[in-house]
Amino acid sequence: MSATARDEVAVVGAGLAGCLLACFLARRGYPVALYERRPDPRTGRVERGRSINLALSERGLDALRRIGLADRVLADALPMRGRMIHPVSGGQEFQSYSVSGDRAINSISRGALNNALLDAAAALPGVRISFDHRLVGLDPTSGEATFETPRGKVTAAASVVLGADGAGSAVRGQLLGYGVLTESLDFLDYGYKELTIPPIGGEFALDPGALHIWPRGTSMMIALPNPDRSFTCTLFWPTHGTASFASLGSPAAIERHFAEHYPDLVPLAPNLVDDYQHNPVGVLGTVRCTPWQVDGRVALVGDAAHAIVPFYGQGANCAFEDVVELDRCLDECGDEWSAALPLYQRRRQENAEAIARMALANFVEMRDKVASPVFRTGKRIEHT
Numbered sequence: 001m002s003a004t005a006r007d008e009v010a011v012v013g014a015g016l017a018g019c020l021l022a023c024f025l026a027r028r029g030y031p032v033a034l035y036e037r038r039p040d041p042r043t044g045r046v047e048r049g050r051s052i053n054l055a056l057s058e059r060g061l062d063a064l065r066r067i068g069l070a071d072r073v074l075a076d077a078l079p080m081r082g083r084m085i086h087p088v089s090g091g092q093e094f095q096s097y098s099v100s101g102d103r104a105i106n107s108i109s110r111g112a113l114n115n116a117l118l119d120a121a122a123a124l125p126g127v128r129i130s131f132d133h134r135l136v137g138l139d140p141t142s143g144e145a146t147f148e149t150p151r152g153k154v155t156a157a158a159s160v161v162l163g164a165d166g167a168g169s170a171v172r173g174q175l176l177g178y179g180v181l182t183e184s185l186d187f188l189d190y191g192y193k194e195l196t197i198p199p200i201g202g203e204f205a206l207d208p209g210a211l212h213i214w215p216r217g218t219s220m221m222i223a224l225p226n227p228d229r230s231f232t233c234t235l236f237w238p239t240h241g242t243a244s245f246a247s248l249g250s251p252a253a254i255e256r257h258f259a260e261h262y263p264d265l266v267p268l269a270p271n272l273v274d275d276y277q278h279n280p281v282g283v284l285g286t287v288r289c290t291p292w293q294v295d296g297r298v299a300l301v302g303d304a305a306h307a308i309v310p311f312y313g314q315g316a317n318c319a320f321e322d323v324v325e326l327d328r329c330l331d332e333c334g335d336e337w338s339a340a341l342p343l344y345q346r347r348r349q350e351n352a353e354a355i356a357r358m359a360l361a362n363f364v365e366m367r368d369k370v371a372s373p374v375f376r377t378g379k380r381i382e383h384t
């Protein structure tokens, strides 16, 4: 049976893509069942070292404007008009993202953005959100899904199931298990760790109008400003080896390393050793899979379909573009899902592949080339 307009749609994952999808679908008149494995994040605490602030660019803002949410989100964001390079020898050098100097990408906490999207989805009458529901089974032919909940397993059926459950997608895993999808996962031997630069005397310790970069060749650190006047730093470094996260085993070794390679950070980060020792190392990788949809009934959106490394700052922006494109395909196909989902895949898959490659290439640029003279004209750089 092919799904038709106004049957219930199940969205798995109430992250950035899932909440945005729920908003777009409810506005089209669909009843939406949104399932999330976590408890409601609006009532909880952020996991240590996993705050992640995002650079939200025009691609993402376009999606938010379409549901009237851009102004609310931008109220919690800080515009960054260029890169501020921190050489090891000291000093800082600003490289504008645009010739005019007035174009910016926006620093926003992923949690704040997720909460704004959850509020928007929850406010729509057609959306029912079930937290503490972890998808553990999905029959792609019937659309029947099984969820683990604190009260035991529950099943639910929907005409269409959209997997927006992130890089480790359980929906993708189920399709893989049924033999209707293939995937490749390419992990970098680099990981990331968050560190914090708190405010000094209630003020930002660095220029809040820039994305700060410490390019160091085999390692790199970036820092994005937060509304509480702190900065969240993200250090990218190999996970193993003689120069790696695993190589700094004592407070003295941590202090020595940062004094040598990131000397201007040391006086700005009083909790450096504690952050370094207790914040987790996150993994970085690229997810590719095909197809993105099965029989016009089950499809993948956002990181579930195409997780990328974060060096172009485009993962969430790209997930938002998926949602806009899927909405456009539904328009063009008169809400006939069996036509709209293959069209959505055709239009988005090659774009996702392009940004996946550019994100990997930008790692080399950010950790190395931004510090070289040819990149110091401040002209042609339009991204992180």
Ligand code: FAD
Residues within 6 Å of the ligand: 012, 013, 014, 015, 016, 017, 018, 035, 036, 037, 038, 052, 053, 054, 055, 056, 110, 133, 134, 135, 136, 164, 165, 166, 167, 168, 169, 170, 171, 192, 234, 282, 301, 302, 303, 304, 310, 312, 313, 314, 315, 316, 317, 318, 319
């Ligand atoms: P997610 O945000 O991962 O959401 C998935 C949701 O599904 C989560 O709520 C999860 O709990 C839920 N879920 C998972 N499994 C299940 C299950 N079995 N059942 C039910 N629910 C489930 N992007 C940018 O655009 N700009 C940036 O500057 C940027 N910087 C980044 C920096 C770092 C260090 C990292 C790691 C990522 C960065 N990204 C950035 C990427 C961005 O965070 C992701 O692309 C984005 O979060 C993807 O959104 P999503 O909704 O597809 O997945």
